[in-house]
Amino acid sequence: MIPAIEKASVQEIKQFQEEKLKELLVYLSEHSPYYKAMFENKKIDIETIKTLEDLRKIPVTTKTDIQENNDAFFCVPMHKIIDYATTSGTLGDPVTFGLTDKDLDRLAYNEAISFVCSGIQEGDVVQLMTTMDRRFMAGLAYFLGLRKLGAGAIRVGAGIPELQWDSILKYKPKYLIAVPSFLLKMIEYAESNNIDYNASSVESVICIGESLRNQDFSPSILAKRIADKWNVKLFSTYASTEMSTAFNECEHFQGGHQHPELIITEILDEGNQPVKQGESGELTITTLGVEALPLLRFKTGDIVKLHSEPCPCGRNTVRVGPVLGRKQHMIKYKGTTLYPPAMHDLLRFFEGIQSHLIEISTNDLGTDEILIKIASDQPSEELMNQIKDHFRAKLRVTPKVEFVAQDELAKIIFPPMSRKPITFLDKRP
Template structure:
């Protein structure tokens, strides 16, 4: 199930996207109070925007713009909204998105072709291990996509290993949709209850919320821990509420494929210029085919690298590598630039670390400080020194480390109303 446009030449994809862009600009000029203001204040005649390169003539949209002008982004009367979702609010106040019937159909299409990318097909059974409520777009998208694909879904929700295994043994799912670290909890439960994970019939896990791969696409420590005990294929996905679109790995595991019929991507440097090939930059997106709240040149804040060589799967589309980190969560620590995912990989090297959060703050002279709050089964001084030595070897710096009961860390990781674990607490303001 590969759409023809995803196998087209790069030139044909560009022409296709430019036609879609023209339609989007006309739609925003007609229906968006926010973008009408932007075009007017910047003397932009949208009919002169002809190419993808011409996008550089249009100002960016930021999370701050969305938070301050939320209602002005809506392009339809409120009676046309069929579903409300909100962003997670990890880096600020949640933003409300209204989805129309057309948007829900688009969401279903996006997930159907994304799941197909990971090998899910008609007749497969998919177990959903994330929430579908709490105004969470992803859970709803997964349900709609599996349905559109002609597969079967089991809506178990997050957590509760006992219920997850009861469902796996009852319904024999072939794929799981799951936060990857939860797979370790499923393995632990199975081992303590005499369940052979490799006889479960599960052949793949579509993973959200945490990285599976290093920048060269090798499995990271977390993924290695999972596959050492459970012989399943792991597929990374990357998405956000603002994008209304997912980037999902195919069987070759070389990055998440772009769907050019749904999204235009730019990867920009500190000066808002396209980064050179193989360089990391900030992902900036323009949504295509969204009716309720389309976005134009939205800066996601995520630092990524694009891969443009053709994939053996037959798709010619751009692929995104693992997210290096959030731009706002970049840390300058003792002369070294860090992103939290690099610390995740190191902490996952230690089986004794049961749970953790990374807390970032400013010290008295205004420079960044890092405190790792850890729950561990080994409180010895030698173990703490081993963690520090590992950080020093891998990242050349050693953060402060505090030991806490697991219950304390879990409360920090799962605050009230949270839909996914919080691994980074940024107190820099």
Template sequence: MPFRPQFSWDFLPYEEIEARTLRALKNHIDFLKQNSEYYRDHLADIDSSDITCLNDIHMIPFTEKDVLATEFAKFRVASDENVIETVVTSGSTGIPLLFPLTATDLDRLTYNESLSFYSAGVSARDKAQIMVSMDRLFIAGMAYYRGLTALGANTSRLGVLTPEMQRHYIEMMRPTILVGVPSYLVKLGEHLKQAGLTPADLSVQKIFCIGEPIRTEEMKLTSTAETIERLFGAHVYSTYASTEIASTFCDCLERSGGHSHPELAYVEILDTNGDPVPDGTIGELVITPFGVEGLPLLRYKTGDLTFKIPGECACGRHSMRIGPILSRKSQLLKFKGTTLYPMTITNVLDSMPEVVDYIIELKGREGAPSEEIFIHAAVKPLLVSQIMSKVQAAARVNVPVLVSNPATIKTMRGDTTKKIRLIDNRARS
């Protein structure tokens, strides 16, 4: 039977969502104190009865990424016989963390993604192609597959194929939905164009972009996202999640920010002191996912910077919306007296077709007042001043541009097929 969002809190009055969230939070604290070795120790001084309103959450300590990595075994709750799937995520130390999922966790994952796609108008009438890895212990492809099929959409697990093979399947299957990584989608769209196909020849209506933001701080589409829309003649939708947070933020049909699912997670956006920031102000995303059995977390600091979209969404949902992930907190740069998001630079370079390839390199010492940033760009030397002035206009600061070539940039990127745009060679104290 197709998915019906009967458990969704999206359209409840704000006060009702808040009251239910408070109950869920208190239940979550009780669950962790009873079942989690890590939280039993760290919540010893806190009782759920101490939490009388959502603002009281400040009494609860955060869960830091590095602590999750170093004390990983203590966070696991599910017993071996209850775990039915294991997925991997890279911890802050670079050591892969194996996340256990129970049957309930998988059902929860399905509900989470179904609700996201449902909000974006996906239905049983759609044909979807998933163009991200479906194996190698990654959760994302499986999550999309489960969400789309639960809605009744005819879903094909293509994975990451060559653009030629992808074109073949697009022409044969006529999908209405694509799910993929923006930089790959550009490559695919350009291939389709070179093959003589025009957007009007394609059936694609919606493209769900993962892994990279498709909007700027001003909520305008990035140049990459604009290119995707032009190449496919379709709308792009943002979707963001991670293994740890076990909840998705996805654009609804209004495409004005990623809706949270309040029944699945409590969302905070906090400043560097750990205090809430006003709506529209950038801060760190901190998530408390509810109802996770395998490896539940409390006030997990994602290290991702974003902001809450003020006001109510035109779709009528009362769930919180967030803007794009503007940067990892660790990649927020202090440069010549200003704060700089790497995305400000990548957006400029992505909009210049003359730039064959590029990589931004961070040098110097991490956290030093004036960090060293270089743009290595595969371009003709004549274009350097043009790039510098465009970056200057966007970032209000001069960033040095070094002429490079695709082979050197490929070597700098290392052994990866991902289009890494930034490498961090800063010294750490």
């Protein structure tokens, strides 16, 4: 089920996307109040936008633009909206994304071909370990994609290791869709309850929400901790509500494949100019085929690299590498630039850490301060020193570390209204 365009030549893919871009610009100029006004105010003649390179003539769209003008981005009357979704609000106020019937079909197609990329086939049974409620687009997308593919879905939802194992042992899924750090809790529960997890039906996990790879695609500490115990394949993914598109790894684990029929990607520097090939920058996307709320040159806030060397799987699409961090989460600490994902991964090295929270604040000198709050069943000065030494060795800095009670930390990490655990708090002005 690999779409023909994904096996086409690089030049054919480019020409295909340029035709789709022209169609999008006409659609936006006729239906989007926001983009129609922007074209007029910036005196942009869309007839002059003929190539992907011509996109640079158009200003970028930011999260703030959508937050401040949410309604103006809608291209259809509200009675056409079939499903309402919102962003998680990680980088500010949540944004509403409505989907039409056509958008739901596109979402299902996207997930179906993304799952195929990671090896799921018709007839496979897949356990969904993520929520479908709380206006969360991803959980619905996974279900629609599995349905379109002809795979079975077990809708267990998030959390509760006992219930997850009950379903695994009863329905024997081949795949799980899960947040990878939760797999460690699954392993812990299995070991405490005499469940032979390596003899279970589970062969692979589609991992969401957390990175599994270092920048060279070697396994992260989190991935190693899982793989050292549980003999399953771990597939990394990248997606967001704004782009209604997923980038899944194939069996060669060399980054998430782009679907050129659904999205155009750019990597931009601080001045909104394309970075040199192989350099990191902010992923900027243009959605294709979205009816209700299409986006043009939307800056995701995620710092990544694109990889364009051929993939042995036969797809000629570019691949998105692991997220280095979020632009707004960049930390300057004692002369070193840091992003939270690297710190999260280092903390997972220690099995004595039950949970953690990274807090960033500004000190009296106006510079960044890092405080890491840790819950451990065996807090000790030795563990604290090991954590600091590990940070010094791997990241060349030593943050402040303090132990707190697990129940106290859980209140911050798992607030009632949040769809995702909060393990990073940015208190900078």
